[in-house]
Amino acid sequence: MGRKRKNRNAAIVGIGQTVYSSHREDQNQVEMVHEAVRNALDDAGLAVGDVDCIVHGNMELFEMQFQPDLWHSLGLGALGKDVFRITTGGTTGSSLVCAADNLVASGLYDTVLAVGMQKLQEGNTTGGITNMSDPLWFRNMQTGALSGTSAQAVIGEFGEERGRRAAIHYRIMMDNHAMLNPRAHRKLGLTYERADELMKTSARLVGDLRLIHMCSQSDGACAVVVASEEAARRAKTPPVWIRDHVEVHREETFTNLFGFVRPETTQRYAARKLFGRNGITDPVKYFDVFEMYDPSAWWGLAWLREFLLLEGDAHLRMLEEGKFDLDGDLPVNPSGGVIATNPIGATAMLRVAEAAMQIRGDAGEHQVAGGVRHALASGFGGTFWTALIMLEKDLEWEMP
């Protein structure tokens, strides 16, 4: 299995988030981007002049605006700097962090600012996604996150009762976490006592995917500053090391190419590849927190098994036993995850940012107790694009 060779270490030294809301009428796109950039630089104790390069992105067409990066440059602090635009659908935010890691680790730049944004309220997301596909051609069927397939698969394997109960359990757990995160967009105050009622009364979207299971539509931006080891020592915040990352993409849906034989998921492939080359045999034991891109409660549930390389119903048992709770063995999405907050082009970066905050120990009320040394963050985008990023508190591994 191929290894990635870093010329030098790279670390996250600054994190900036905006307020997340369904409507940000108070800011235009440039001003919203600027809020995140300003917060990230303030967090790092750096000035805009300290930044060598900017990588910036959003999900294409979701504001229905062509090349928004040209306009956003006003808020990015891009004057006189090298700027790249990266857009990989929902994965954009994590692709930006991966790119920043590569740009710094290669030695090309010392300090790179990665900025993801989305103003979902300004455009028409269904219009954007629908235009991806031609159902009668080999531009494959796309649903984005709004798919009933994962619910069908979980129920098919574990039965209606256990499957539905696990999905609503996952959903309520995420809301419990979101309630502790001051930045989370949707905080509903759900309790486990309401599980039976929600399983029956929440509006059906597709099959067993109900409105309550689904991620939000948010406006917001996120920025992280990635710096070389030498530059990181100049920042005021302790560095969070990016140990390794992997991005996996497969351009098909499982029914049309593979018939009814399901191939290995991109989530499992990414985990196998990343953990394999870093010598991690038991991810559940190794990682102290996992910020996972969970587009719906069903997908979050199904992907835990894939990312953590579990078999059978191990992931359901862990969920049922509270192992993924904030005080569990491996807390999942202390932030409340994507179901609570989803400014898409920033969403996958939020996973990395929140995981890094957990390592720094300054996440606030949703901080995992006992100290976080090893954190995992994932990204997801259309046509099963998966990113997986490993963060470390200490520089104590051997560089591949």
Place this chain on the structure above:
Amino acid sequence: MDGGADKEHCFVVEARMALPNEYFAGRTGSRFLTALRDEKRILGVRCPSCGMTFVPPREYCERCWSKIAENWVELEKEGEIVAHTVVRYEDRHLPKKPPYILALIQLKGADTPFPHIVEGVDPAYVFPGMAVRAVFAKVPVNTLMGIDHFEPL
């Protein structure tokens, strides 16, 4: 390999992409539009450290990163044409029925020109440096079309 010269039996599949959207002007942009609509005043913001005056206004100076959103200045309704072109094609998204003159206009006191429409002059006689003044819309408009057009002085 025929270099793409043979186009026989090659279909073009028709597609129709719709781009419905809305646009948040933000607090700073909203103040500018409201002043234009309700008071027939053109507002800009001045950067105290660079001395640049931006029209339309913006929250931060992209050069020195000073916050300038509250540094309002009122501009004159007159300025001059910096550059211009003539829009001759018709499309649904265009603000006026073509042909019309689209010009970059720099108001007196502003450092940034902005695009608007010039009427009341034959395109052949428009030149850089030509003095123009704003003609406001007769009915309230919530966009930059609160200025209906510019006309020669």
